[in-house]
Amino acid sequence: MTEHTAASPFPGEVAQLGEGVYAYVQADGGWCLNNAGIVVGDGGTVLVDTAATEWRARMLHEAVRTVSRRPVAFVVNTHSHGDHTFGNAEFAGEATVIAHERAAADMAAHGLALTGLWPDVAWGNIRLRLPDLTFSARMALPSIGPRIELLHFGPGHTAGDTVVWLPDQRVLFTGDLVFSGVTPFILMGSLSGTLRLLDRLRALEPLHVVPGHGPVGGPELLDLDAGYLRWIRGLARSAVAEGVTPLDVARSVGTGPYSRLLDSERLVGNLIRACAEERGLAPAAPLDVRAAFEEMVTFNGGLPRCGA
Numbered sequence: 001m002t003e004h005t006a007a008s009p010f011p012g013e014v015a016q017l018g019e020g021v022y023a024y025v026q027a028d029g030g031w032c033l034n035n036a037g038i039v040v041g042d043g044g045t046v047l048v049d050t051a052a053t054e055w056r057a058r059m060l061h062e063a064v065r066t067v068s069r070r071p072v073a074f075v076v077n078t079h080s081h082g083d084h085t086f087g088n089a090e091f092a093g094e095a096t097v098i099a100h101e102r103a104a105a106d107m108a109a110h111g112l113a114l115t116g117l118w119p120d121v122a123w124g125n126i127r128l129r130l131p132d133l134t135f136s137a138r139m140a141l142p143s144i145g146p147r148i149e150l151l152h153f154g155p156g157h158t159a160g161d162t163v164v165w166l167p168d169q170r171v172l173f174t175g176d177l178v179f180s181g182v183t184p185f186i187l188m189g190s191l192s193g194t195l196r197l198l199d200r201l202r203a204l205e206p207l208h209v210v211p212g213h214g215p216v217g218g219p220e221l222l223d224l225d226a227g228y229l230r231w232i233r234g235l236a237r238s239a240v241a242e243g244v245t246p247l248d249v250a251r252s253v254g255t256g257p258y259s260r261l262l263d264s265e266r267l268v269g270n271l272i273r274a275c276a277e278e279r280g281l282a283p284a285a286p287l288d289v290r291a292a293f294e295e296m297v298t299f300n301g302g303l304p305r306c307g308a
Helices: 055-067 080-091 101-110 190-201 220-242 247-252 268-276 287-302
Strands: 013-018 021-025 038-041 045-048 072-076 094-099 132-136 138-140 149-153 162-165 171-179 208-213
Touching: 013 055, 013 208, 021 055, 045 055, 072 080, 072 132, 072 162, 080 094, 094 101, 094 208, 101 132, 171 190, 171 220, 190 220, 190 268, 208 220, 220 247, 220 268, 247 268, 247 287
Parallel strands: 045 072, 072 094, 094 132, 171 208
Antiparallel strands: 013 021, 021 038, 038 045, 138 149, 149 162, 162 171
8 A cells, every 4th residue: 555644644434324325534624635425325336526645545445345345336526626536546447437517627627736736745646537427417326226416506616516415315415515614615616606505505404414524514514604605705895895905804804703614724715716706707717726825825824734
């Protein structure tokens, strides 16, 4: 097995949420420490998202084997970002990879660019594995046992987000449309879109919500993230009206009432997107992500910690 030397070397933990339904949670949920989902049926296993590094993808594969002897029939990527997709290649010999059509296009366009933000991370021998199958709005997975619906409601965290909904168990895998104990991040998506999507997810009436990062919870996670984003929207409206930059706003307010959330430097990136939308930029329209990340580094006083 590839040696792992990152600062946070612990594998994820598996939590059962229902008959054959599991969350794979990587603490503490900060940068590149994403969650995954495992759904086991008589017809095979479905994996929701993979992981950022070769080592973490192998740990995820071992966790899948602890709850299922059946091969992984499908991998569903909730969006394009590398912490949720770089591990796809670990399952290349057994699984069909599925994503929203826009997520697949973004994966192809961005490649392994995430590795350049944290060059000292032990990424291992990762390689890009693009989706084999895409969809546009809704897709029901071929039956493996539990009913599994893939839903796209529009731009949110990115332009191509997918939620994985198990209506019988009322388990919702949200990808990075929802964060738990971690600062939400909309730089590459949309503030207004995410708020609208949170309403759509609430209408599903989930019992268990598996966020993209952080501890599993219930529908209260949707409300907590919505509250944060409404706070960001208020700051952005004031900033645009007063002609103040997102970085200056972030410096003046700090983390405000959300100091408990990890990765608070995302405040700057979120304000950049929110201010752009206030000026009329369309949801998920391109922004200079690298320049925004540099402003986040400036606000943070250094490169944010990546736990991968």
